[in-house]
Structure formats: structure tokens, C-alpha cells
Amino acid sequence: xxxxxxxxxxxxxxxxxxxxxxxxxxxxxxxxxxxxxxxxxxxxxxxxxxxxxxxxxxxxxxxxxxxxxxxxxxxxxxxxxxxxxxxxxxxxxxxxxxxxxxxxxxxxxxxxxxxxxxxxxxxxxxxxxxxxxxxxxxxxxxxxxxxxxxxxxxxxxxxxxxxxxxxxxxxxxxxxxxxxxxxxxxxxxxxxxxxxxxxxxxxxxxxxxxxxxxxxxxxxxxxxxxxxxxxxxxxxxxxxxxxxxxxxxxxxxxxxxxxxxxxxxxxxxxxxxxxxxxxxxxxxxxxxxxxxxxxxxxxxxxxxxxxxxxxxxxxxxxxxxxxxxxxxxxxxxxxxxxxxxxxxxxxxxxxxxxxxxxxxxxxxxxxxxxxxxxxxxxxxxxxxxxxxxxxxxxxxxxxxxxxxxxxxxxxxxxxxxxxxxxxxxxxxxxxxxxxxxxxxxxxxxxxxxxxxxxxxxxxxxxxxxxxxxxxxxxxxxxxxxxxxxxxxxxxxxxxxxxxxxxxxxxxxxxxxxxxxxxxxxxxxxxxxxxxxxxxxxxxxxxxxxxxxxxxxxxxxxxxxxxxxxxxxxxxxxxx
Amino acid sequence: xxxxxxxxxxxxxxxxxxxxxxxxxxxxxxxxxxxxxxxxxxxxxxxxxxxxxxxxxxxxxxxxxxxxxxxxxxxxxxxxxxxxxxxxxxxxxxxxxxxxxxxxxxxxxxxxxxxxxxxxxxxxxxxxxxxxxxxxxxxxxxxxxxxxxxxxxxxxxxxxxxxxxxxxxxxxxxxxxxxxxxxxxxxxxxxxxxxxxxxxxxxxxxxxxxxxxxxxxxxxxxxxxxxxxxxxxxxxxxxxxxxxxxxxxxxxxxxxxxxxxxxxxxxxxxxxxxxxxxxxxxxxxxxxxxxxxxxxxxxxxxxxxxxxxxxxxxxxxxxxxxxxxxxxxxxxxxxxxxxxxxxxxxxxxxxxxxxxxxxxxxxxxxxxxxxxxxxxxxxxxxxxxxxxxxxxxxxxxxxxxxxxxxxxxxxxxxx
Numbered sequence: 001x002x003x004x005x006x007x008x009x010x011x012x013x014x015x016x017x018x019x020x021x022x023x024x025x026x027x028x029x030x031x032x033x034x035x036x037x038x039x040x041x042x043x044x045x046x047x048x049x050x051x052x053x054x055x056x057x058x059x060x061x062x063x064x065x066x067x068x069x070x071x072x073x074x075x076x077x078x079x080x081x082x083x084x085x086x087x088x089x090x091x092x093x094x095x096x097x098x099x100x101x102x103x104x105x106x107x108x109x110x111x112x113x114x115x116x117x118x119x120x121x122x123x124x125x126x127x128x129x130x131x132x133x134x135x136x137x138x139x140x141x142x143x144x145x146x147x148x149x150x151x152x153x154x155x156x157x158x159x160x161x162x163x164x165x166x167x168x169x170x171x172x173x174x175x176x177x178x179x180x181x182x183x184x185x186x187x188x189x190x191x192x193x194x195x196x197x198x199x200x201x202x203x204x205x206x207x208x209x210x211x212x213x214x215x216x217x218x219x220x221x222x223x224x225x226x227x228x229x230x231x232x233x234x235x236x237x238x239x240x241x242x243x244x245x246x247x248x249x250x251x252x253x254x255x256x257x258x259x260x261x262x263x264x265x266x267x268x269x270x271x272x273x274x275x276x277x278x279x280x281x282x283x284x285x286x287x288x289x290x291x292x293x294x295x296x297x298x299x300x301x302x303x304x305x306x307x308x309x310x311x312x313x314x315x316x317x318x319x320x321x322x323x324x325x326x327x328x329x330x331x332x333x334x335x336x337x338x339x340x341x342x343x344x345x346x347x348x349x350x351x352x353x354x355x356x357x358x359x360x361x362x363x364x365x366x367x368x369x370x371x372x373x374x375x376x377x378x379x380x381x382x383x384x385x386x387x388x389x390x391x392x393x394x395x396x397x398x399x400x401x402x403x404x405x406x407x408x409x410x411x412x413x414x415x416x417x418x419x420x421x422x423x424x425x426x427x428x429x430x431x432x433x434x435x436x437x438x439x440x441x442x443x444x445x446x447x448x449x450x451x452x453x454x455x456x457x458x459x460x461x462x463x464x465x466x467x468x469x470x471x472x473x474x475x476x477x478x479x480x481x482x483x484x485x486x487x488x489x490x491x492x493x494x495x496x497x498x499x500x501x502x503x504x505x506x507x508x509x510x511x512x513x514x515x516x517x518x519x520x521x522x523x524x525x526x527x528x529x530x531x532x533x534x535x536x537x538x539x540x541x542x543x544x545x546x547x548x549x550x551x552x553x554x555x556x557x558x559x560x561x562x563x564x565x566x567x568x569x570x571x572x573x574x575x
Numbered sequence: 576x577x578x579x580x581x582x583x584x585x586x587x588x589x590x591x592x593x594x595x596x597x598x599x600x601x602x603x604x605x606x607x608x609x610x611x612x613x614x615x616x617x618x619x620x621x622x623x624x625x626x627x628x629x630x631x632x633x634x635x636x637x638x639x640x641x642x643x644x645x646x647x648x649x650x651x652x653x654x655x656x657x658x659x660x661x662x663x664x665x666x667x668x669x670x671x672x673x674x675x676x677x678x679x680x681x682x683x684x685x686x687x688x689x690x691x692x693x694x695x696x697x698x699x700x701x702x703x704x705x706x707x708x709x710x711x712x713x714x715x716x717x718x719x720x721x722x723x724x725x726x727x728x729x730x731x732x733x734x735x736x737x738x739x740x741x742x743x744x745x746x747x748x749x750x751x752x753x754x755x756x757x758x759x760x761x762x763x764x765x766x767x768x769x770x771x772x773x774x775x776x777x778x779x780x781x782x783x784x785x786x787x788x789x790x791x792x793x794x795x796x797x798x799x800x801x802x803x804x805x806x807x808x809x810x811x812x813x814x815x816x817x818x819x820x821x822x823x824x825x826x827x828x829x830x831x832x833x834x835x836x837x838x839x840x841x842x843x844x845x846x847x848x849x850x851x852x853x854x855x856x857x858x859x860x861x862x863x864x865x866x867x868x869x870x871x872x873x874x875x876x877x878x879x880x881x882x883x884x885x886x887x888x889x890x891x892x893x894x895x896x897x898x899x900x901x902x903x904x905x906x907x908x909x910x911x912x913x914x915x916x917x918x919x920x921x922x923x924x925x926x927x928x929x930x931x932x933x934x935x936x937x938x939x940x941x942x943x944x945x946x947x948x949x950x951x952x953x954x955x956x957x958x959x960x961x962x963x964x965x966x967x968x969x970x971x972x973x974x975x976x977x978x979x980x981x982x983x984x985x986x987x988x989x990x
Contacts, residue, residue, distance in 0.1 A: 557944050564981060574579065574990060
């Protein structure tokens with residue numbers, strides 16, 4: 001048997017919507033069949049009567065009275081419902097401070113206008129569209145999503161280059177900007193090393209090692225693994241390198257990559273060479289030919305790269321200006337190297353090192369048989385002739401004792417209009433010629449003079465091996481050679497590096513220069529604020545790092561309807 | 576000629592915002608509405624036939640037949656309405672807007688609201704208050720008596736007052752009301768009081784009999800929706816100022832007839848895009864449930880079209896109780912609407928959001944892109960003729976109308 005209970009409250013005002021809300025809550029209580037919460041107007045009482053929610057108390061209510069009436073299965077249920085009125089009226093429904101989630105990137109940008117980064121981790125087929133919009137809004141992009149086409153990557157990076165923005169990715173797992181980790185990232189101390197990586201875990205490995213060695217980083221910029229592949233051509237890598245080069249906080253730059261496309265790697269290295277900071281390079285599977293070359297240090301692995309970087313940051317090396325090579329003196333067509341050695345090991349090392357600069361080097365005693373000079377008496381392209389080889393010494397003195405043949409060959413090479421650099425070795429000591437420089441120096445003068453007369457410039461470089469206590473006196477030998485105009489060092493490696501640098505400079509292909517608007521350094525160095533589209537955990541991670549972040553409640557454009565999405569895309573051309 | 580959508584849209588919403596609607600008078604519909612005639616009955620929303628007409632609209636049509644003296648009983652009225660002798664047309668096609676059923680018949684008194692920037696005039700009936708009312712489909716004797724009283728007593732009294740005071744500037748009044756907790760659509764308590772406050776002295780001054788001024792002022796003051804109809808006509812003058820701009824994707828009409836939901840777009844002329852009207856998520860009056868509810872109905876969504884109403888919900892947090900939410904939900908609703916609108920209003924601002932302008936000018940592109948449609952605060956009518964209002968709540972427009980309009984836009988402009 002149903003029971004009707006009521007309560008009348010006088011002199012109380014509640015918005016009618018609140019009353020309706022209360023009524024709904026009460027009718028959901030256990031044992032309650034129906035509930036009415038209304039002001040006691042005649043009209044309302046009529047309605048209550050109609051649905052059997054009336055008793056004498058309700059009938060007596062005045063228009064200003066609040067009427068609460070319950071029909072329940074039994075008296076206990078009815079009374080307990082009436083008792084709940086105050087509780088229900090004051091109940092808080094949810095957390096008022098719950099943050100707003102915008103539905104679009106524009107909405108997020110409105111909320112966080114200073115955000116310079118957008119993290120994107122939506123499904124690949126939508127990622128490029130979101131990234132494009134982020135670039136339109138002038139934001140750097142951290143593009144975690146994979147399955148983005150190379151065409152999209154190229155076009156995004158092209159737009160980014162025009163706008164001075166970084167596109168890190170696609171498939172960029174990690175980045176650390178001003179001490180804040182994006183995506184998968186470690187907590188790395190701030191410090192003097194800037195890292196650019198076409199390698200997610202590579203960036204993590206190198207930066208964590210740097211941290212463990214007591215140092216830290218300015219920024220760790222990811223580029224996505226394809227950045228150093230052919231079609232993309234290091235677009236992000238070069239922009240990142242450029243911004244770190246301009247960053248006064250960054251003292252050492254460290255470059256890490258999964259196996260890059262060789263020609264793209266060279267492009268990056270060329271760019272790195274122009275930077276007036278030590279650059280440590282570890283491109284996996286790229287065999288470095290020397291440990292150091294100008295401002296570049298080539299690491300053997302990631303661990304080595306980290307250690308080298310820390311070392312260089314702690315003990316900044318003095319960097320020579322890199323533009324001292326007399327490149328402009330050479331005439332058009334001068335492009336080859338000729339090495340005329342007396343010492344076999346010096347010749348071998350020169351071959352090995354030189355290949356790092358100019359590729360194939362022919363030799364009469366080649367490291368690799370494929371590079372054997374067809375005729376030892378006839379030089380070809382870049383080549384190294386060891387005149388101490390048996391073929392030359394049959395019935396003749398070794399060139400360490402007799403300079404005649406080398407002088408003849410030197411003059412011969414100097415007349416070749418394609419020759420730019422000639423390298424000689426001068427090995428002194430017991431058993432050697434008593435004063436080789438006295439014969440070689442005049443020959444060098446002559447060779448250079450003849451070249452000059454022919455409208456060319458000839459660089460002659462010499463490695464002098466010996467000591468100041470040798471009978472010939474190294475210092476005196478060097479002085480004579482220098483007086484003749486030769487570039488001389490007692491380090492074979494240094495001479496080859498010098499020669500190699502010249503040759504690489506004069507043989508540099510007219511490069512399609514990658515033109516980009518430089519990234520505004522301030523957008524990296526100021527307090528990071530970010531917009532996150534996709535994986536919510538990325539936003540949570542940023543918030544945990546006390547980084548202002550807006551997470552976009554993102555949905556595929558046009559709800560995933562391709563036809564409509566295409567129309568929207570085309571409409572952009574009309575706005 | 577190639578269009579520039581952004582420029583066209585800017586032009587459209589500038590026209591919205593530069594419009595200055597002033598309530599200038601009250602007159603008989605057939606005397607002031609261009610094209611109105613004795614056998615033309617207007618209704619809310621897009622065009623609809625008698626056969627498809629929703630219960631509340633039928634109910635209001637029946638009431639109007641009796642009011643016009645074209646029928647003595649509901650049965651007779653229904654028969655004649657079904658016979659085709661009466662022409663039905665959307666209010667919106669006759670410079671008018673009607674709340675809920677929105678029925679306007681030739682001899683009903685209507686507000687005249689003029690955009691003094693352009694001279695364009697829009698019209699809307701006199702508000703009857705809440706509960707059992709013609710606009711909700713009720714047509715009992717009590718309802719019709721009230722309509723008679725509005726037409727013969729309140730209408731002329733308000734007209735005289737408006738004429739003497741030189742009209743009431745709605746843009747200023749609304750801007751103020753938004754700062755007093757109104758949204759400009761479902762919650763017009765402040766605006767209606769401001770309105771009554773302005774009118775009262777002139778009504779009192781001009782009434783021949785104090786009992787008339789007493790009744791009229793009491794009715795205006797007690798009805799929290801007194802100003803709804805002039806506000807709607809005012810919003811209509813705003814959106815029409817931005818209508819027919821070549822290349823604009825701004826929605827200039829949103830309206831429902833209880834059967835269909837319809838929109839019109841600035842750059843697409845007078846073509847309607849329609850879809851079935853959804854059910855409102857609502858709180859119901861005692862004794863009613865969702866089963867009693869008619870699908871979404873009325874022209875009052877012209878307020879959202881103009882940038883207030885549900886779009887300005889952040890100014891009216893008390894309203895959220897209708898959806899069982901928190902004040903935060905009200906703010907979020909407004910923040911959501913920024914993402915589908917082209918601009919922010921110059922004159923209507925939201926104190927809580929640092930006086931940011933309300934989201935203004937629904938942009939087709941953004942609606943489709945974000946897959947989020949306009950949210951509307953609205954009343955709910957009983958689905959049967961003759962009953963009236965059963966609740967109030969919140970509804971989102973159907974996506975299809977925006978998608979269809981986008982496709983039509985692309986076709987028209989060769990995109």
C-alpha cells in the first residue's frame with residue numbers, strides 16, 4: 001500500500017530549475033514511486049492531484065510555499081526521502097575547478113597564447129593535418145605519430161622552414177627543451193651541451209650518459225628518424241643545428257643519428273663545420289676517418305659521444321677559424337691531390353685519411369687493390385705515389401736519400417692544370433739525405449712559380465718527420481721548406497687533414513642551399529608551454545613537470561568523414 | 576570571381592554587431608508585416624505541411640483559427656486547417672520570429688523591432704508567460720482569453736508607451752542583462768525587469784484606467800519572458816544584417832518547427848537545410864517525462880544565432896541546473912561555442928571570462944571540422960496539441976544540416 005508524505009516550507013525561494021532537479025533526485029531514491037517538488041500554486045497543486053501526489057497538507061499550501069511530496073512503497077521510505085531533502089539541495093555535483101578542454105587547436109591556442117609547442121600523437125592519417133594547423137598557428141611541432149607519409153613530412157618541413165619553426169618528427173619519440181621532457185624523456189640536468197638527434201632512444205642514451213657524467217644539456221632536439229634520409233634531406237636537423245649554434249648557453253653541440261643516408265650526413269657535417277663551436281658527431285654506421293677535424297669530433301659510439309661532449313664542455317678547445325684555406329686562389333679546373341711519398345706508412349695513412357675527404361684515392365701501393373694506379377709513373381685524379389716502393393728503387397737510391405726522382409715528379413705534377421695540392425714527406429734522421437730541404441725547397445719554389453706563371457695556384461704541403469736533434473735538424477728543414485712557400489707540419493695527420501679540407505672545399509658541389517627562416521631562439525629558451533593533441537599521458541607528464549599545458553579533446557576533422565574533410569581542406573584556399 | 580571566406584564572414588559578423596535593434600511599437604500583424612494576409616498563418620522553423628506539423632504547432636494553429644474567428648471549435652479549426660484553405664509559412668520568411676510553435680496569425684499584435692543602422696524591421700508576438708500558453712500548443716479558453724487581453728489591452732498600452740519614449744534600445748539592454756545573470760534566451764529575468772522598468776512609467780502615464788496600467792505592468796513584471804519576443808526580433812535584425820553576403824559561411828538562421836531543425840547560411844541565400852528535430856535533454860515539470868516531450872521547437876534559437884542564449888551561458892550559471900550540471904559546465908559550454916564561431920561580440924561580454932565577447936557567428940566550417948554543433952537553451956512543449964510546456968533544457972543542433980550546407984556551399988562556389 002503506497003504512502004504519501006509531504007513537507008511544506010514557507011518563505012523559501014529556490015529557482016524552479018533547482019526544484020526540478022531536487023524532484024528528479026528524490027524520485028530516484030529507493031522505495032520512492034513518485035516525487036513532486038513545486039511551489040504551491042493552484043496550477044501546480046492541480047498537476048500534483050492529477051498524478052496522485054496530494055494530501056490535505058499539500059491542498060492547504062499557499063503559492064509562496066515550497067511543497068515537497070513523496071509517494072513511496074512504505075512510510076519508512078517516504079520519511080527517509082523527505083529527510084534527504086537538505087542533503088540533496090546542498091550536494092555538490094562535481095569538481096567546479098575541472099579544467100576546460102578545448103575541442104580544437106585554435107581553441108587551445110586561445111587559452112594558452114604563449115605556448116610555442118604542439119605535441120601531436122593522433123593516428124598517423126590525421127597527424128599531418130593537425131601538424132599543418134599547428135604550423136599555421138606559428139607553433140613548433142613535436143610529432144610523435146608515425147605512419148605519416150614522406151610527402152607529408154617534406155611538405156610540413158618546407159612550411160616549417162618558411163616560418164622558422166621546428167617539426168620534430170614524424171615518429172619522434174623524445175625531446176627535451178629547456179629542461180622539459182616531451183614525449184618519452186628523461187629528467188636531464190640543465191647544462192652546456194645541445195643535442196640534435198635523428199634517434200629517439202639515441203637521444204635518451206646520450207643525454208642520460210651526459211647527466212651521469214655530471215654535465216647537462218640546453219636542449220635535446222629530436223628530428224624523427226627519416227630526417228637524415230634522402231628525400232627529407234636533414235631539414236629539421238639543419239635548422240636545429242643552426243639554432244643551437246646561435247644559443248649562447250650551448251657550448252658544445254652533439255649530433256646523434258641512426259644510420260643516415262651518406263650524402264645527407266655529409267650535408268649535415270658541412271653545416272656543422274661552419275659552426276664556431278665544438279660539434280661531436282656520432283652517426284651510427286658512418287665510419288669516421290679521423291678523430292678530430294677542425295671543430296668536429298667524431299665519436300665511436302654514443303657513450304663516447306657523451307664523454308667527448310662533456311670533456312669538450314669542461315675544457316673548451318681553441319677553435320681555429322675554418323675559413324683559412326686558400327680556396328679562392330685556385331684556378332678553375334684545379335681539383336686534384338697528388339702525394340709523392342718516400343715513406344710507405346705515411347703514404348698509407350694519407351690514403352686512408354684522404355678518402356674521408358675526397359673519396360677514391362689511387363695509389364701504386366693502395367690499401368684496397370681496386371684503387372691501384374695502372375701506371376705508377378702516370379698520376380690519375382687524386383693519387384698517392386710511394387716512390388720508396390720496389391718498382392722505383394731497382395738500380396736507384398731510395399728517395400729518402402736521393403731527391404732527384406721526386407723533384408722531377410714534383411715539377412711534372414705541378415704542370416698538370418688539374419692539380420691543386422701536392423704533398424711531400426721529408427723524413428730525416430740517421431741514414432737519410434744530409435739536407436733534403438736544400439734540394440726540395442728550390443724545387444718547390446720552381447713548381448709554385450711555374451704554376452703561377454700558368455695562371456694557377458699550387459699548394460705544396462709537407463710532412464717533416466724528424467727531431468731537432470737529428471743531424472739535419474728538423475727546425476732548419478721546416479724553416480727552409482716554409483721559406484719556399486710550403487705548408488709544413490710534423491704531423492702527417494694534420495697535413496692530410498689540411499690538404500683534405502682544401503680539396504673538399506674546392507670540389508664542393510654547388511649545393512642546393514637549404515634556405516630557411518632561422519628559429520627564434522627565444523621560443524626555445526622561454527618557459528615552455530604546450531598544447532597536447534593525442535595521448536593524454538603526454539599532457540599529464542608535462543603537467544607533472546609544472547609546464548602549463550592544454551590538452552585538446554581532439555576528434556578527427558568532420559568526424560572522420562573524408563568527403564567533408566576534403567571540402568574543408570579545399571576551402572582553406574578560399575580564405 | 577573568387578571568394579574570400581574569411582573576409583566575407585568578417586563582413587557578416589560586423590553587420591551582426593553593428594545592428595542596433597530598437598523596439599519601436601506594437602501593431603497588428605497584417606498591418607505591418609510585409610506580405611501578411613488574412614489567410615496566412617506563420618509558424619516557427621523551416622517550412623512544414625499540415626500533415627507533418629508537430630502537435631504544439633497544430634495546437635497553436637487551432638487556437639489561432641478560433642482567435643481569428645475562422646472556427647468555433649477545435650474540431651472545426653482542425654478540419655479547415657487540413658483543408659488547405661490556410662497558407663502556412665515560416666515566420667523567418669516574413670521578417671518574423673516566433674518562440675516555440677511561433678504561430679502568428681493576421682490579427683495578432685506583434686512587436687516591431689527596427690535595426691536603426693539599416694532600417695530593417697523584424698516582428699514577433701506578445702509573450703504570454705510560462706505554462707499553458709498558445710506558443711506551447713495550448714488553446715484552452717483561458718489561453719485564448721489571455722491572447723485576447725494581450726491583443727486588446729497590453730499590446731496597445733505598450734505601443735503607446737514605446738511611441739512616447741522613442742523606443743527601447745535592445746542592444747544596450749541585453750548587454751546589461753548579460754551582466755545581471757541572463758543568457759538572453761532562456762533566462763531573461765533581468766532583461767524583462769529592465770524592460771518593465773523602462774515601460775512602466777509611460778504605461779502608467781498613458782493608461783485611462785489605473786486598473787489597466789496595474790494589470791499590464793504586473794503582467795510584464797511577473798513574466799520573466801516578457802522581453803523574449805522583442806529580443807528574438809532584435810536578434811533577427813542582427814543576423815539578417817549579415818545575410819546574403821557572397822562567400823560567407825556564417826549561419827544567419829537557425830530554427831525548428833518541432834518536426835525539423837533548419838538553418839540558412841549567409842552565402843547560400845534563402846535555401847533551408849533541414850534534418851529531424853532532436854529531443855531536448857531536459858528537466859520536466861511535475862507529472863511529465865521525456866515521453867511527453869515534443870522534439871525541439873521554436874525560432875528562439877535566433878538568439879544563439881546572434882551570439883547570446885546558450886552561447887552566452889557563462890554569464891548565466893544559474894541556468895545549468897536545467898542540465899543537472901555545475902557552473903563550470905556553463906562556462907565550458909561558452910568555451911566550446913568559441914570553437915565553432917567566427918568571432919567574438921563587441922557589445923555582449925562575459926564578466927567571468929574577463930569580459931570576453933560572446934561567441935558570435937556560427938561558422939559552417941568550424942562546426943563540421945570540430946564535429947560540434949551549436950548548443951541551445953530551450954523550453955520543451957508537450958507533443959500533443961493543447962497541453963503546453965512540460966520542461967526546459969539543453970539541446971544540440973543536428974550535425975546533418977551543417978554538413979549538407981557545407982556540401983551545398985562547396986558546390987555553389989565551385990570549391
